[in-house]
Amino acid sequence: MTDTLIVFKQDTVAPRRSLARRTVQRIGVQNLSLVIAIVVLVAVIGVQNPLFFGLDNMRVIGQAVAISGLLAVVQTIVIILGALDISVGSLAGLCSVVSAMVFTAAGPLVGVAAAMLVGVICGLINGCIIVFGRVNSVIATLATLAAYRGVADLISNGSAQGYTGSDPFFIFIARGSLLGIPTLIWILILISALVYVFLRFTSWGRNVYAVGGNGVASRLAGININRYIVGVFVVTGLVASIAGVLITARTGSGQPVSGSAGLELQAVTAAALGGAALKGGKGSVIGTLLAVVLLGVLSNGLTLLNVNSFWQDVATGGVLVLAVVIQQLRSGERRIGLPS
Amino acid sequence: MKDNSPGQPEAHPVVFEALNVAKRFGPVAALSGASIQLRAGEVVALMGENGAGKSTLLKILTGDHAPSSGALLLGGREVTFRDPAHARRMGVRVVAQEPEIAPDVSVAENIYIGALRQRGRRYSRSLLEREAGQELAEHGFGSSIDPGMLGKDLTAAQRQIVEIMRALQGSPKVICFDEPTSSLGEHEVDILFRLVAELRRRRVAIAYVSHRLPEVFELADRVTVLRDGTLVGSRQTSETSSDELVRMMVGRDLSQLFERTPHQPGEPILQLDSVTTDDVHGVKLTVRRGEVVGIAGLVGAGRSELLRAIVGDIPVRSGSITYKSRPITFKSPADSIAVGIGFAPEERKAEALILERSISDNIVLTVLPKISRAGFVLARRERTIASGFISRMRIRTPSPDQLVKRLSGGNQQKVVLARWLAIAPDLLLLDEPTRGVDVGAKAEIYRIIDGLAAQGTAVIVVSSELPELMGLSDRIYVMAHGRLSSSLNRADATEERILSLALTDDAAPREPAPTSDRNEGLHND
Numbered sequence: 001m002t003d004t005l006i007v008f009k010q011d012t013v014a015p016r017r018s019l020a021r022r023t024v025q026r027i028g029v030q031n032l033s034l035v036i037a038i039v040v041l042v043a044v045i046g047v048q049n050p051l052f053f054g055l056d057n058m059r060v061i062g063q064a065v066a067i068s069g070l071l072a073v074v075q076t077i078v079i080i081l082g083a084l085d086i087s088v089g090s091l092a093g094l095c096s097v098v099s100a101m102v103f104t105a106a107g108p109l110v111g112v113a114a115a116m117l118v119g120v121i122c123g124l125i126n127g128c129i130i131v132f133g134r135v136n137s138v139i140a141t142l143a144t145l146a147a148y149r150g151v152a153d154l155i156s157n158g159s160a161q162g163y164t165g166s167d168p169f170f171i172f173i174a175r176g177s178l179l180g181i182p183t184l185i186w187i188l189i190l191i192s193a194l195v196y197v198f199l200r201f202t203s204w205g206r207n208v209y210a211v212g213g214n215g216v217a218s219r220l221a222g223i224n225i226n227r228y229i230v231g232v233f234v235v236t237g238l239v240a241s242i243a244g245v246l247i248t249a250r251t252g253s254g255q256p257v258s259g260s261a262g263l264e265l266q267a268v269t270a271a272a273l274g275g276a277a278l279k280g281g282k283g284s285v286i287g288t289l290l291a292v293v294l295l296g297v298l299s300n301g302l303t304l305l306n307v308n309s310f311w312q313d314v315a316t317g318g319v320l321v322l323a324v325v326i327q328q329l330r331s332g333e334r335r336i337g338l339p340s
Numbered sequence: 341m342k343d344n345s346p347g348q349p350e351a352h353p354v355v356f357e358a359l360n361v362a363k364r365f366g367p368v369a370a371l372s373g374a375s376i377q378l379r380a381g382e383v384v385a386l387m388g389e390n391g392a393g394k395s396t397l398l399k400i401l402t403g404d405h406a407p408s409s410g411a412l413l414l415g416g417r418e419v420t421f422r423d424p425a426h427a428r429r430m431g432v433r434v435v436a437q438e439p440e441i442a443p444d445v446s447v448a449e450n451i452y453i454g455a456l457r458q459r460g461r462r463y464s465r466s467l468l469e470r471e472a473g474q475e476l477a478e479h480g481f482g483s484s485i486d487p488g489m490l491g492k493d494l495t496a497a498q499r500q501i502v503e504i505m506r507a508l509q510g511s512p513k514v515i516c517f518d519e520p521t522s523s524l525g526e527h528e529v530d531i532l533f534r535l536v537a538e539l540r541r542r543r544v545a546i547a548y549v550s551h552r553l554p555e556v557f558e559l560a561d562r563v564t565v566l567r568d569g570t571l572v573g574s575r576q577t578s579e580t581s582s583d584e585l586v587r588m589m590v591g592r593d594l595s596q597l598f599e600r601t602p603h604q605p606g607e608p609i610l611q612l613d614s615v616t617t618d619d620v621h622g623v624k625l626t627v628r629r630g631e632v633v634g635i636a637g638l639v640g641a642g643r644s645e646l647l648r649a650i651v652g653d654i655p656v657r658s659g660s661i662t663y664k665s666r667p668i669t670f671k672s673p674a675d676s677i678a679v680g681i682g683f684a685p686e687e688r689k690a691e692a693l694i695l696e697r698s699i700s701d702n703i704v705l706t707v708l709p710k711i712s713r714a715g716f717v718l719a720r721r722e723r724t725i726a727s728g729f730i731s732r733m734r735i736r737t738p739s740p741d742q743l744v745k746r747l748s749g750g751n752q753q754k755v756v757l758a759r760w761l762a763i764a765p766d767l768l769l770l771d772e773p774t775r776g777v778d779v780g781a782k783a784e785i786y787r788i789i790d791g792l793a794a795q796g797t798a799v800i801v802v803s804s805e806l807p808e809l810m811g812l813s814d815r816i817y818v819m820a821h822g823r824l825s826s827s828l829n830r831a832d833a834t835e836e837r838i839l840s841l842a843l844t845d846d847a848a849p850r851e852p853a854p855t856s857d858r859n860e861g862l863h864n865d
Contacts, residue, residue, distance in 0.1 A: 201717060206705075209694070209697060209701070216691045217691055217692050217694060218705075220653065222672075223674070
């Protein structure tokens with residue numbers, strides 16, 4: 001009996017979009033602009049220094065971004081949840097020390113397992129402080145950032161531990177390759193693929209978006225949101241421990257601080273640049289990976305062009321500000337007060 | 341109530357006028373050329389379905405949007421508002437439907453925000469609160485709200501009162517109300533109506549957006565109807581009828597709005613005995629299969645809290661709940677969902693929808709485990725469920741992948757309902773299911789509720805719209821101060837009886853208990 005109503009409403013349905021437009025929509029404007037930025041950057045740097053296009057240089061870039069890339073990918077989940085974990089850098093340092101010290105006593109596999117166990121426990125501590133202690137995630141992980149670094153320094157006496165540089169397992173991780181692609185990059189690809197599948201195709205991934213997008217609605221829809229928050233921090237701890245193992249492999253010893261300091265900033269930068277919204281509910285692994293590549297290319301290119309390395313930090317900061325500004329203006333938010 | 345005859349140009353000079361204003365957002369025309377005249381001492385109601393352009397017109401009138409074309413004339417002179425603050429200074433005020441209230445300052449400070457009074461050189465909070473108290477009392481809201489309360493502790497009705505008080509500051513020439521009664525209880529609505537009458541006597545020009553026909557007839561001198569961004573027509577309220585207005589809005593007849601089918605209530609499915617929570621006291625209630633039970637009452641009477649207690653969202657302190665003949669205690673909504681209870685809360689955007697996600701995502705949220713294998717969501721089953729509900733509930737969208745934030749209020753509410761119908765509930769709890777929803781979508785929601793009952797689902801509806809409750813329910817309970825009356829049968833439930841029960845003790849709703857921060861979710865303070 002309401003057929004008339006349907007007819008009357010039909011003209012409000014959006015007109016068919018052109019193919020180009022639909023393609024853009026599928027890829028996402030955010031990702032597309034990152035791709036364009038990478039292409040432009042590659043062109044500019046490549047014209048000035050042809051070495052840039054060498055296969056070796058590609059490997060260098062890949063290996064340079066592998067560790068921060070891992071943390072950026074897992075940080076994406078945390079940000080989608082509406083939280084932030086800035087303890088990942090110091091946790092990676094702690095796990096690096098643990099892996100090297102246990103390796104010295106019990107061999108590489110036990111060393112890696114011990115590091116992962118420490119990562120999981122530290123992630124669990126983060127999650128529990130946030131959920132059960134009712135502490136804002138930035139403050140909670142700021143506190144554990146200091147604490148985990150302190151523990152790393154305590155057990156290592158503040159210096160590099162163990163020597164893994166002659167162990168075939170660690171050598172394979174640091175310098176080995178499969179099908180011409182370095183192991184480090186394989187590890188990044190593997191973890192990224194897992195996170196991508198998790199977020200995109202599983203019910204748990206959907207629920208992460210729901211919890212970050214609207215916590216109250218998620219609880220009323222029967223989602224145990226505490227479990228998700230603690231779970232995500234545990235996974236983050238686990239991935240941070242893998243990053244720690246990679247640091248050990250690359251430097252040949254357990255490093256409490258050097259090699260891990262500042263990683264949390266790179267991770268958050270890449271995730272934000274990749275389109276993850278800090279208020280939660282939005283973000284994707286593809287966007288984050290593109291941002292990781294963009295930042296890697298930028299840093300490598302500036303090195304090749306012999307730019308003072310201090311300028312590289314300025315450039316990274318500049319890119320981040322520019323990207324976020326464009327993103328915010330595109331969202332049409334009005335320029336009043338603090339941004340939401 | 342209307343003591344002066346409107347329509348005579350001499351007695352009611354035009355104060356504020358929009359001439360053929362239009363607003364485009366990219367390719368979309370939200371408003372394509374509408375003119376409206378607001379006269380001193382006259383109330384003009386603006387009606388239309390959601391998306392008809394009412395809000396856009398209102399935002400143009402109050403400086404929130406700059407019109408793409410057309411002009412605004414204030415006192416006969418053309419004006420261009422730079423922003424809402426500019427319009428406000430010029431005497432054009434708005435009472436927003438969902439007011440912005442600063443959470444950590446007092447009611448008094450919220451009212452005088454932007455123009456805090458001072459004694460000498462020193463700002464005095466106690467003086468401010470005293471003045472606010474006097475002013476609130478003067479307008480009849482003295483017992484509804486305490487000027488010292490903090491913004492974050494206010495109920496929806498109290499927030500609305502603060503917003504109204506803000507609009508009255510200084511000397512307003514024009515006040516635009518955007519569905520002011522949608523969050524008010526009957527008691528506050530009465531006060532608001534008296535206030536509007538008072539403003540009319542003070543020769544303020546008033547625009548009044550509303551979805552409720554009875555109040556339009558009670559308050560307005562003229563009604564202007566918008567549809568699809570254009571002006572359908574303007575009528576004197578004395579010369580039109582509900583039927584005509586509804587026809588103008590949707591092109592359909594009121595008798596078609598909703599036809600109730602007879603229900604045959606079965607055995608009791610839910611029984612509450614002496615249920616007590618922090619805000620609810622000794623509630624006794626029975627719901628049968630295939631029955632629609634209404635809960636009436638003032639805003640703040642504890643109706644929402646009762647529903648939340650039933651689904652396990654807030655703790656029950658004492659008393660017993662029997663569901664399907666078994667005593668139960670739900671520790672969280674997950675427990676109640678598992679046994680077939682659905683709950684659509686009052687605040688659609690804040691508590692029900694994941695706005696940044698698709699329609700499909702939102703609908704299947706409650707059934708994800710059922711449509712997943714080893715954690716992987718089965719895309720085909722998801723698509724079937726989402727498309728099924730989109731056509732069954734007539735959700736107007738080009739695709740199930742459309743983000744929910746882009747839908748109109750009515751369609752958003754249908755997405756919320758679809759989410760709960762997806763679990764095939766035996767008991768469905770709906771808190772204000774048609775709030776802020778247009779007439780056409782309302783009718784469809786009524787039909788859905790009615791259809792569910794006919795199939796044997798038990799439904800509890802909480803609503804502040806009495807005609808809606810009386811039209812839908814087999815029985816009606818009335819709640820006042822956290823206590824529930826015995827139920828009224830459909831035949832006995834008159835508006836007068838319900839109101840007198842809701843107003844027992846005639847005390848205003850007390851301030852709500854501060855929301856305790858539970859050990860759940862992320863903490864962002």
